[in-house]
Structure formats: structure tokens, C-alpha cells
Amino acid sequence: xxxxxxxxxxxxxxxxxxxxxxxxxxxxxxxxxxxxxxxxxxxxxxxxxxxxxxxxxxxxxxxxxxxxxxxxxxxxxxxxxxxxxxxxxxxxxxxxxxxxxxxxxxxxxxxxxxxxxxxxxxxxxxxxxxxxxxxxxxxxxxxxxxxxxxxxxxxxxxxxxxxxxxxxxxxx
Amino acid sequence: xxxxxxxxxxxxxxxxxxxxxxxxxxxxxxxxxxxxxxxxxxxxxxxxxxxxxxxxxxxxxxxxxxxxxxxxxxxxxxxxxxxxxxxxxxxxxxxxxxxxxxxxxxxxxxxxxxxxxxxxxxxxxxxxxxxxxxxxxxxxxxxxxxxxxxxxxxxxxxxxxxxxxxxxxxxxxxxxxxxxxxxxxxxxxxxxxxxxxxxxxxxxxxxxxxxxxxxxxxxxxxxxxxxxxxxxxxxxxxxxxxxxxxxxxxxxxxxxxxxxxxxxxxxxxxxxxxxxxxxxxxxxxxxxxxxxxxxxxxxxxxxxxxxxxxxxxxxxxxxxxxxxxxxxxxx
Amino acid sequence: xxxxxxxxxxxxxxxxxxxxxxxxxxxxxxxxxxxxxxxxxxxxxxxxxxxxxxxxxxxxxxxxxxxxxxxxxxxxxxxxxxxxxxxxxxxxxxxxxxxxxxxxxxxxxxxxxxxxxxxxxxxxxxxxxxxxxxxxxxxxxxxxxxxxxxxxxxxxxxxxxxxxxxxxxxxxxxxx
Numbered sequence: 001x002x003x004x005x006x007x008x009x010x011x012x013x014x015x016x017x018x019x020x021x022x023x024x025x026x027x028x029x030x031x032x033x034x035x036x037x038x039x040x041x042x043x044x045x046x047x048x049x050x051x052x053x054x055x056x057x058x059x060x061x062x063x064x065x066x067x068x069x070x071x072x073x074x075x076x077x078x079x080x081x082x083x084x085x086x087x088x089x090x091x092x093x094x095x096x097x098x099x100x101x102x103x104x105x106x107x108x109x110x111x112x113x114x115x116x117x118x119x120x121x122x123x124x125x126x127x128x129x130x131x132x133x134x135x136x137x138x139x140x141x142x143x144x145x146x147x148x149x150x151x152x153x154x155x156x157x158x159x160x161x162x163x164x165x166x167x168x169x170x171x172x
Numbered sequence: 173x174x175x176x177x178x179x180x181x182x183x184x185x186x187x188x189x190x191x192x193x194x195x196x197x198x199x200x201x202x203x204x205x206x207x208x209x210x211x212x213x214x215x216x217x218x219x220x221x222x223x224x225x226x227x228x229x230x231x232x233x234x235x236x237x238x239x240x241x242x243x244x245x246x247x248x249x250x251x252x253x254x255x256x257x258x259x260x261x262x263x264x265x266x267x268x269x270x271x272x273x274x275x276x277x278x279x280x281x282x283x284x285x286x287x288x289x290x291x292x293x294x295x296x297x298x299x300x301x302x303x304x305x306x307x308x309x310x311x312x313x314x315x316x317x318x319x320x321x322x323x324x325x326x327x328x329x330x331x332x333x334x335x336x337x338x339x340x341x342x343x344x345x346x347x348x349x350x351x352x353x354x355x356x357x358x359x360x361x362x363x364x365x366x367x368x369x370x371x372x373x374x375x376x377x378x379x380x381x382x383x384x385x386x387x388x389x390x391x392x393x394x395x396x397x398x399x400x401x402x403x404x405x406x407x408x409x410x411x412x413x414x415x416x417x418x419x420x421x422x423x424x425x426x427x428x429x430x431x432x433x434x435x436x437x438x439x440x441x442x443x444x445x446x447x448x449x450x451x452x453x454x455x456x457x458x459x460x461x462x463x464x465x466x467x468x469x470x471x472x473x474x475x476x477x478x479x480x481x482x483x484x485x486x487x488x489x490x491x492x493x494x495x496x497x498x499x500x501x502x503x
Numbered sequence: 504x505x506x507x508x509x510x511x512x513x514x515x516x517x518x519x520x521x522x523x524x525x526x527x528x529x530x531x532x533x534x535x536x537x538x539x540x541x542x543x544x545x546x547x548x549x550x551x552x553x554x555x556x557x558x559x560x561x562x563x564x565x566x567x568x569x570x571x572x573x574x575x576x577x578x579x580x581x582x583x584x585x586x587x588x589x590x591x592x593x594x595x596x597x598x599x600x601x602x603x604x605x606x607x608x609x610x611x612x613x614x615x616x617x618x619x620x621x622x623x624x625x626x627x628x629x630x631x632x633x634x635x636x637x638x639x640x641x642x643x644x645x646x647x648x649x650x651x652x653x654x655x656x657x658x659x660x661x662x663x664x665x666x667x668x669x670x671x672x673x674x675x676x677x678x679x
Binding site: 208210211212213214215216219462463465466467 | 516517519520521523524526528529530532
């Protein structure tokens with residue numbers, strides 16, 4: 001049962017990502033990507049990692065996609081005038097994806113309503129996850145966080161206010 | 173198999189109960205807000221329908237349902253129609269993990285007084301609360317109106333800036349409770365509430381949830397005197413009602429989260445636990461209404477300044493100090 | 504200390520609004536409670552009578568000329584003794600803005616404003632009031648004033664016979 005669900009979710013995720021890449025409207029693309037992330041979160045849950053599933057939703061859906069939307073809207077990348085829609089056909093893929101994610105979630109819930117048994121897979125709780133992250137893989141975590149820090153400093157350098165240079169441009 | 177069915181039935185019953193309670197609470201919070209704001213401005217507030225205007229919510233619902241459900245021309249129709257439901261739904265979903273009373277023993281079974289006691293309940297709450305912005309943003313964008321778009325952008329920026337400080341303010345609580353489960357967090361506050369142990373985290377969380385639920389003084393996304401109605405400018409009828417109700421459900425949710433995380437949940441002397449819980453939730457809701465009656469709206473750059481330059485460094489510092497103190501106490 | 508001032512500035516408003524929460528609302532709930540308007544309140548217009556019980560209005564049209572919304576209209580007529588009166592007198596309260604200019608313009612104090620403000624109606628035509636609706640039995644604000652006892656043509660007293668009135672001047676006489 002779990003493996004069937006896993007493959008269905010994998011297909012849903014791939015389809016959603018494909019639709020995201022081919023979609024012309026950036027806001028619609030973000031919505032497809034969000035659906036893909038939901039499917040991915042469910043897959044992580046099926047693999048016995050509820051913590052990662054939660055973080056998938058919090059970090060990717062709740063923060064990074066929100067940032068994407070923010071940038072799309074601030075830069076007005078999305079077409080302001082909608083073309084006259086051909087009707088419901090355009091919504092079939094989105095609705096199908098949403099419905100399949102919904103059905104998979106319901107199936108997981110019905111299989112194990114109280115989440116008492118964690119299935120055949122190894123179940124990773126928050127404690128084990130934290131120990132692995134800050135014990136076994138501490139070096140990797142540190143390296144990645146340094147990378148992020150460099151990126152943040154670089155972004156600040158590129159985006160800082162430069163009054164002097166602007167004056168020079170005005171003069172020339 | 174029968175065990176499974178029983179579990180399912182229990183969950184459904186609890187869901188239905190919570191659904192009814194939260195919705196009626198939200199409806200009456202609308203009335204309470206109007207009454208309290210009115211009294212603070214030396215008015216009466218709604219008092220025509222029934223004693224003290226108690227039937228007003230019913231009248232509001234009837235009015236909203238019978239109004240025209242307007243869809244603007246050139247809008248992204250399907251997204252426009254879906255968005256309000258998304259807001260109300262995500263607001264409702266958060267309540268699944270809130271424990272409102274200690275586990276009851278009925279028929280020899282331990283019955284937890286929470287729909288689903290997730291071991292990562294806190295993360296679930298954070299995830300769902302950050303999903304709530306999607307309804308607002310998609311609704312605002314799909315309306316094809318500049319005011320709605322501005323409201324959507326504002327709520328996006330607000331969520332991005334305040335979610336970080338909210339999450340960071342919760343980590344000290346998790347550190348003392350040693351669990352992500354909300355039931356365990358409440359259990360850890362049996363002696364004294366987290367408000368006493370983490371006052372700074374409490375303040376940061378309070379400000380952050382006010383910003384996240386778009387309450388005054390952080391209600392820029394729907395600032396009436398700048399951008400008409402913000403993200404719900406183009407909505408009418410029950411779809412506007414869903415946005416509206418979603419906001420008040422959010423108020424209940426945030427009140428109960430504040431209660432669970434910082435005010436000691438159901439713990440309290442004399443009265444039964446569920447009464448204490450509801451009293452605390454209502455008190456928090458009253459405080460938010462009180463703040464709306466008192467404080468002016470922030471300017472947008474002030475909001476960003478407060479979020480990024482004050483709350484996040486403070487939350488990081490608070491986290492560092494708490495972790496150091498806990499380590500010192502332990503070792 | 505800046506920070507103490509800020510904290511005080513944040514918390515004091517909360518105290519003040521809490522105080523207002525327990526203050527009696529200033530609202531007067533209209534249909535149940537009614538405020539008494541001051542005596543010079545400008546609302547429903549009436550036509551008054553002089554102390555003798557006759558109509559004060561002499562149909563001079565000054566009120567209808569002064570009216571900025573043209574809601575007053577009348578037809579002048581004359582009795583046998585030369586006294587002027589309004590054959591009909593009509594005020595359209597649906598148009599009246601209660602500015603009081605008609606009452607100021609009236610030389611005989613006939614048209615006056617009263618504090619009776621409850622004249623709204625669902626049927627606008629019922630707000631067009633005729634002389635019979637407008638005339639009251641009293642003298643209104645000035646109980647002693649009687650126009651024909653002070654000036655005007657000889658209706659009550661012969662011309663020039665009123666106590667504060669000079670005898671009529673003969674325009675054809677050369678002697679001053």
C-alpha cells in the first residue's frame with residue numbers, strides 16, 4: 001500500500017513540476033510548485049520522516065514559495081490582463097493534482113488514524129534527527145551555513161546603497 | 173479493525189465539535205469586537221437585534237449570503253473563487269493540534285482532549301499558519317486590481333518578516349519542554365507558565381502573531397484609508413465573509429496558541445481545565461481587540477524595521493541566552 | 504530616558520481606552536431616547552397668527568424670494584379692506600433645507616422655524632404642505648407683535664394712526 005502511494009505521489013510531484021516549468025503564468029507556476037512540494041512532503045512522511053515533511057511545508061511552501069510570490073508580484077512579472085479563459089479545461093491538470101494529493105492524504109490518514117504504528121519503515125523522530133544533524137553531520141551543516149552566510153554577505157554587498165557611484169554617473 | 177473505526181469516529185466527533193465551537197466563537201468575536209470597539213469610542217456598537225445585539229452575527233451571515241457574488245472582469249476566475257476558502261480552511265486546520273484539556277478517562281480508555289496529538293504539533297502549527305497567507309495573496313493577485321495586489325504584496329512581506337521571529341521565539345519554549353508536542357509543552361508548564369520563564373520570547377511571539385494575523389497595529393494588508401480594502405477589495409458576499417471569518421478564526425487560533433505556549437494552557441486553580449483554557453483564549457482575544465481600539469497603524473517601513481532589525485536579533489539573543497542557561501543548569 | 508518614555512507612550516493609551524470602555528456611551532439612541540432641541544432650533548416651518556387671531560402673512564413673497572431651494576410658493580390675494588393675505592401657501596418640505604432665510608426675511612414674523620424635527624416620511628408628496636397644515640393657532644416666538652398695529656395700510660387703525668407712526672406725507676405739497 002505504502003509503495004503504491006509512494007509511486008502515485010512521485011508521479012504527481014513530477015507532473016506538478018513539469019507543469020510548473022511549462023506554465024506561462026508565473027503565479028500559476030508557483031501554485032503548481034507548491035502542489036509538488038506537498039506531494040514531496042507526503043513522500044517524506046511515507047518514508048518515515050515526519051519532521052522533514054513538516055519542514056518541507058514550513059520552509060519550502062511557507063517561506064521560499066512565499067518569497068517567490070513576493071518577487072513575482074513586486075516585479076509585476078505576472079500578466080496583469082488575463083486572456084479570456086478557454087474555460088475549465090485549463091484547470092483540469094491543477095484540479096487533478098490537488099485531488100490526487102488530497103486522496104493520498106486521506107488514504108494515509110485512514111490507514112493509520114492515530115499515527116500509532118509507523119509502518120514497516122524506520123521512523124525518525126525529532127530527537128534522532130537532531131542528533132544526526134548536529135552530531136554525525138555537524139561538519140556538513142557548518143559548511144552549508146557558512147555558504148549561506150557568504151551568500152547573505154554577497155547579496156548585501158551587491159544590493160547596498162551606493163550614493164557616491166550614483167553621483168559619478170550623474171556627472172558623466 | 174474496530175479500534176481503528178473507533179479512533180476514526182472519535183476524531184470525526186472531535187473535529188465536528190471543534191468546527192462548531194470555533195465557528196460560533198468566531199462569529200461572536202466579530203460581535204464582541206464591534207461592541208468593545210464601540211464602547212471604547214463611546215458608542216454602543218450593534219444593539220438592535222436581540223438583547224445586546226446577540227442575533228447580529230446571524231443577520232450578518234444572512235446579509236452576506238444573499239448578496240451578489242461578484243467576480244471582476246479580467247480576473248483569474250478560478251483562483252479568485254478558491255482563495256477565500258483557502259484562508260478560512262487553513263485557519264480552521266490549525267486547531268487540530270491544540271490541546272484544550274488534559275486527557276479524559278472514559279470507558280477505561282484514555283481520551284486525549286485534542287484532535288490529533290502530533291509529536292511535531294508546533295511545527296504543524298507553524299506550517300499551517302504560513303500557508304494561511306496563500307489565500308490572501310492569491311485572492312489579492314487574482315482580483316486584477318491594484319489595491320488588491322498592493323494588499324497581497326504587503327501581506328507577503330509581512331509574513332516573510334515576522335515568521336522568522338515567531339519561529340525563533342518558540343525555540344526557547346521547545347527547549348524547556350524538550351518536545352514539539354503541544355500537550356507536552358502544556359504539561360511542562362504545570363508549575364508556572366512560560367510567560368514567567370520566557371517573558372522576552374512571549375513579547376516577541378505576541379508581536380509576531382499580531383503581525384501574522386494582520387491585526388492592528390499591523391493591519392497594513394487591509395489598511396482601509398490607504399488601499400481601500402486591501403486584498404479583499406474586490407470580494408463581496410460570502411467570499412468576503414470567508415476572508416472575514418478566517419481572520420477571526422485566526423484570532424481564536426492565535427489566542428489558543430498563546431495560551432498553550434505561554435500562558436500555561438489549561439492549568440489554573442479551582443476552575444475546571446476547559447474553563448481556564450477558554451478564559452485565557454478569550455482574554456487574549458480581548459487584548460487583541462483592545463489593541464485595535466488603542467493603537468494606530470504602523471507605517472510599512474516601520475513594520476519592516478521592527479521585524480528585521482529589532483525582533484529577529486532580540487529573538488536570536490533570547491534563544492542564545494536561554495540555551496546557555498539551560499546548558500549551565502544541566503551541566 | 505527614551506525607553507521609559509516609549510514604554511509609557513505605549514501603555515498609557517491602553518489605560519485610557521480601558522477607561523473609555525467603562526464610560527457611559529455618548530450616543531443618544533434616537534427612537535427610544537429623544538433629545539430636546541434648543542428653542543431656536545431650525546426645523547419645521549409654521550405660519551403664525553397675530554394676537555388678534557388673524558393671519559400674519561401678507562403674501563409679500565419675500566420668503567419665497569429668499570428661499571435658496573425655491574420650496575415656498577404662494578398666491579397673494581386681498582380682502583375688501585385692503586388687507587393682503589395668501590390665497591394659498593405651499594412649502595415643499597422634501598426640498599426645504601431648513602436654512603432659516605425665510606424666517607429672517609419675513610417682515611411680519613409670520614413664517615417661523617420650530618424645533619419639531621421629526622418630519623421624515625416615506626412618501627415625498629405628503630411632505631408638500633399647504634397653508635392649512637402650516638398655520639398654527641398661536642403667535643410663535645413674538646407674542647405681542649402685530650404688524651398692522653405698527654405700520655401698513657389702514658386695516659386696524661387708519662393710516663398714520665398707529666402709535667409709533669407718523670401721519671402720511673402728502674407728496675404733492677411743497678411745504679416741508
